[in-house]
Amino acid sequence: MPQFVDRLTPPADTSFFSCIDQQVSHGSCIFGEGDAAAKVNWTVTFYTYATGANPGSPDFGTKGGQIYIIAVHKGSVTVPSWRYGKM
Numbered sequence: 001m002p003q004f005v006d007r008l009t010p011p012a013d014t015s016f017f018s019c020i021d022q023q024v025s026h027g028s029c030i031f032g033e034g035d036a037a038a039k040v041n042w043t044v045t046f047y048t049y050a051t052g053a054n055p056g057s058p059d060f061g062t063k064g065g066q067i068y069i070i071a072v073h074k075g076s077v078t079v080p081s082w083r084y085g086k087m
Contacts, residue, residue: 008047008070015065016050025075042075 010017024042031037046069053065 008072010047010049011051013051014049015052015054016048018046018048020046020048022046030077038077038079040075040077042073045072045074046070047072 008019022044024044025040028040029038030040049068049070050060051066051068053060053063055065055067057063057065
């Protein structure tokens, strides 16, 4: 099975870079017909880049500074095999 790898590279003129993983759900159940129908694992990786100027500078905006925030969502849904006929 193919594996997704998220390794975003900051632009060349990046003056600040941050990468944070935030777990949204780990094994949370989705219910259907009174029983747990599936389990959900979901993580978001936030990449933050500042380009054009130093974000700590008081004139960051006037020097053309820009901030980019990219959210990469990844996850899985696990459904027990006995549920296939009911979904």
